[in-house]
Amino acid sequence: MKKLVTLKKDYSIKLNSRMTKDQTPKYIYLPIDEKAKIKSDFLIKKEQRITKNRISPVSGRLVGSKFCDTINEKAVKCFVILNDYKETYQKRVASLKNITEVSLEKIIIELKQQNETEISEKLKQCKKGCTIILNGMDDEPYVANEIFLSKEYSFEILETLDALREKFQASSTKVIIKCNDRDNIENFENQIGTYTEIELSILPDYYLLAEETFLIPYLNIIEPYLILKPSEIKTIFTIIQKKRHDTEVILTISGNGIENPQVIKSKIGVMVSDLLNQYIKIKKNTEVIYWINGLMKGKEMDITNLIVTKKMQSILIMKKEYVEELECIRCGKCITICPVGCNPKKAYDTKNKKYILNCIHCGLCSYICPSKKDFQKILSGEKNEEEVY
Amino acid sequence: MKKKYIKFLFNSEYSYQNILFIAFIPFLLYGFYKNGILPYLNQNISILEMFRPILFPSIGIGIGLMIPFFLKKKSNKKNINLALYGEIIGMIIPIESNIILTTIIFFLFFLLISFKNIKKISPLLLGCILFLIPTIFGKISFENKSEIAAQTIYSVSDLFFGRNIGGTCNTNIFFSLLALLFLSMDYYYKKEIAFSILGSYLIATICFEFLFPTTDLLRSILNSTSIFASIFIATEMEYTPYMEKGKIMYGISIGILTSIINRVLPFLGIYIAIFLTSFLTNFFDNFAIQLEKNDNFCRMKENKKKN
Ligand code: SF4
Ligand code: SF4
Numbered sequence: 001m002k003k004l005v006t007l008k009k010d011y012s013i014k015l016n017s018r019m020t021k022d023q024t025p026k027y028i029y030l031p032i033d034e035k036a037k038i039k040s041d042f043l044i045k046k047e048q049r050i051t052k053n054r055i056s057p058v059s060g061r062l063v064g065s066k067f068c069d070t071i072n073e074k075a076v077k078c079f080v081i082l083n084d085y086k087e088t089y090q091k092r093v094a095s096l097k098n099i100t101e102v103s104l105e106k107i108i109i110e111l112k113q114q115n116e117t118e119i120s121e122k123l124k125q126c127k128k129g130c131t132i133i134l135n136g137m138d139d140e141p142y143v144a145n146e147i148f149l150s151k152e153y154s155f156e157i158l159e160t161l162d163a164l165r166e167k168f169q170a171s172s173t174k175v176i177i178k179c180n181d182r183d184n185i186e187n188f189e190n191q192i193g194t195y196t197e198i199e200l201s202i203l204p205d206y207y208l209l210a211e212e213t214f215l216i217p218y219l220n221i222i223e224p225y226l227i228l229k230p231s232e233i234k235t236i237f238t239i240i241q242k243k244r245h246d247t248e249v250i251l252t253i254s255g256n257g258i259e260n261p262q263v264i265k266s267k268i269g270v271m272v273s274d275l276l277n278q279y280i281k282i283k284k285n286t287e288v289i290y291w292i293n294g295l296m297k298g299k300e301m302d303i304t305n306l307i308v309t310k311k312m313q314s315i316l317i318m319k320k321e322y323v324e325e326l327e328c329i330r331c332g333k334c335i336t337i338c339p340v341g342c343n344p345k346k347a348y349d350t351k352n353k354k355y356i357l358n359c360i361h362c363g364l365c366s367y368i369c370p371s372k373k374d375f376q377k378i379l380s381g382e383k384n385e386e387e388v389y
Numbered sequence: 390m391k392k393k394y395i396k397f398l399f400n401s402e403y404s405y406q407n408i409l410f411i412a413f414i415p416f417l418l419y420g421f422y423k424n425g426i427l428p429y430l431n432q433n434i435s436i437l438e439m440f441r442p443i444l445f446p447s448i449g450i451g452i453g454l455m456i457p458f459f460l461k462k463k464s465n466k467k468n469i470n471l472a473l474y475g476e477i478i479g480m481i482i483p484i485e486s487n488i489i490l491t492t493i494i495f496f497l498f499f500l501l502i503s504f505k506n507i508k509k510i511s512p513l514l515l516g517c518i519l520f521l522i523p524t525i526f527g528k529i530s531f532e533n534k535s536e537i538a539a540q541t542i543y544s545v546s547d548l549f550f551g552r553n554i555g556g557t558c559n560t561n562i563f564f565s566l567l568a569l570l571f572l573s574m575d576y577y578y579k580k581e582i583a584f585s586i587l588g589s590y591l592i593a594t595i596c597f598e599f600l601f602p603t604t605d606l607l608r609s610i611l612n613s614t615s616i617f618a619s620i621f622i623a624t625e626m627e628y629t630p631y632m633e634k635g636k637i638m639y640g641i642s643i644g645i646l647t648s649i650i651n652r653v654l655p656f657l658g659i660y661i662a663i664f665l666t667s668f669l670t671n672f673f674d675n676f677a678i679q680l681e682k683n684d685n686f687c688r689m690k691e692n693k694k695k696n
Contacts, residue, residue, distance in 0.1 A: 330630075
């Protein structure tokens with residue numbers, strides 16, 4: 001494995017210490033599944049399943065449809081739900097039960113039924129006697145979703161983790177956080193005494209260490225393992241113990257273009273522009289650009305019609321500055337830094353993708369290049385095909 | 390050139406050239422002492438001539454800064470290069486060079502490279518060769534007036550600590566090695582090239598000396614011009630390989646070639662070696678890429694076997 005690096009950061013970008021909760025969006029936009037037919041003016045309860053994959057995060061009235069953008073698709077037809085602020089809940093899926101009383105098989109089935117296939121698959125594939133790792137680290141600079149989740153729901157997370165440990169008869173259970181996450185170090189150190197089988201590991205602030213591919217060799221784990229993020233554990237807790245649907249996402253909204261960077265708990269389906277208008281103050285006389293899902297791995301997007309989806313993790317609002325893309329100075333740093341041994345320079349020069357076959361789109365090559373070459377757009381195939389490949 | 394949005398708050402900045410200006414200060418001071426103060430104290434030169442060692446690099450820097458200014462070019466990395474090129478060339482030319490002629494050549498040369506974008510070969514290297522060509526024909530000597538008058542024979546420690554025949558300010562091997570250590574800490578400096586040149590030059594010189602014994606081995610090894618050029622000129626970023634293995638192959642080739650050419654042209658060998666090897670830069674990179682591909686392939690095969 002190649003040596004991982006610590007990214008340089010602007011420490012003047014400070015997140016508000018409290019998580020903001022956006023509970024009262026006026027409109028919710030949910031992408032319409034194929035063939036779904038729903039009458040207008042239809043009354044909807046909170047957490048009611050509207051179609052197979054869509055659950056309403058608010059109670060209200062269906063008032064029509066609109067074309068919106070998601071991270072992966074443009075102009076997707078969406079239901080528009082007008083919030084009535086009554087919070088009339090759909091009946092619970094089943095009677096309340098503590099997670100310790102629910103069998104592992106039932107947990108897996110229930111998660112699958114709630115469309116949480118990724119988590120249910122993870123649990124299904126894990127063998128008894130494995131190592132369970134709670135990965136509470138965020139890789140992207142200025143993003144702190146997992147950190148804030150761990151802080152806010154540490155009790156629920158530890159409870160669920162301990163229950164899973166028992167169910168899997170785990171050989172060891174670790175909570176992993178980065179050394180610069182002081183709040184959580186203190187938080188977990190105070191609480192972990194109750195859970196004698198869970199140990200706390202503090203890792204250096206290396207970029208990509210939160211990725212399974214790099215974390216497992218770093219921890220030197222050879223036996224079977226199960227890695228879960230605090231957000232996944234919280235989903236398990238919400239679905240299994242609270243018998244509720246997970247209709248919220250944690251979003252970090254930060255960057256050097258705004259005055260009040262913060263982490264927001266938002267409902268799925270909220271229009272990003274509404275969210276920003278309500279909570280975010282853009283710096284005076286500043287032209288900004290919006291990066292969705294991180295500066296390193298994410299992409300620049302137009303937010304006019306963008307809606308919050310489950311896959312959205314962060315919105316970084318950066319000052320728009322122009323720099324000149326210089327000629328390559330053959331320093332070779334883009335190759336040295338690549339954690340998977342690609343040759344982005346050669347791919348850029350020869351327009352041949354065979355030099356970047358293993359690319360994981362980590363963004364390190366663009367980050368390090370002193371000539372400000374933007375490899376990311378090329379690697380993700382966003383640039384004009386003729387121009388590049 | 391394309392314009393794009395700055396994405397990262399901290400894109401790496403290429404600061405290597407500024408570091409070089411700092412690294413050269415001790416060389417300039419020592420050059421002033423050896424080729425200026427000492428001959429003056431020995432009453433071989435006048436008080437005005439005492440300043441020749443720092444005059445040449447200053448002319449180089451001055452013209453290097455002046456040309457982009459008069460051509461109304463925006464200050465960019467390339468313009469800083471001219472000043473740096475001027476300083477380096479001013480440090481390697483013989484102390485007895487003609488001041489007016491040097492100024493004119495500097496002016497014409499910088500004018501030429503400002504207009505003509507030379508891609509394959511380093512303009513710095515071309516400049517060095519251009520300024521040193523007269524020395525091949527014995528027109529200008531590398532010795533200063535004191536050295537000519539006294540027919541000095543320097544000891545090995547003298548050679549190492551700077552009393553060495555060479556350019557105006559590049560004779561101190563100790564400072565060169567110290568600068569190499571200092572530069573090795575810089576993120577962008579291609580230290581692999583410098584180390585592989587020095588290593589292969591040392592080994593090749595010893596081997597050749599055994600095969601064809603001629604002069605003093607230590608004197609051949611302690612060639613300050615070759616050591617200075619391998620640290621500061623052969624490692625120039627834009628004109629050298631960027632792959633790890635490519636840099637090493639490039640360095641080894643220069644080291645071996647230098648030790649051969651130095652037997653005939655001891656003050657020019659390294660420049661000719663770099664010039665010749667420059668044509669193979671892309672070949673070394675492509676070869677290194679091929680080697681790495683094979684490495685990855687073998688590793689994949691091993692992993693498959695293990696599984
Ligand atoms: S984006 Fe791809 S090519 Fe660039 S450093 Fe990351 S893995 Fe390597
Ligand atoms: S990092 Fe940028 S300047 Fe350096 S070799 Fe790669 S592309 Fe060229």
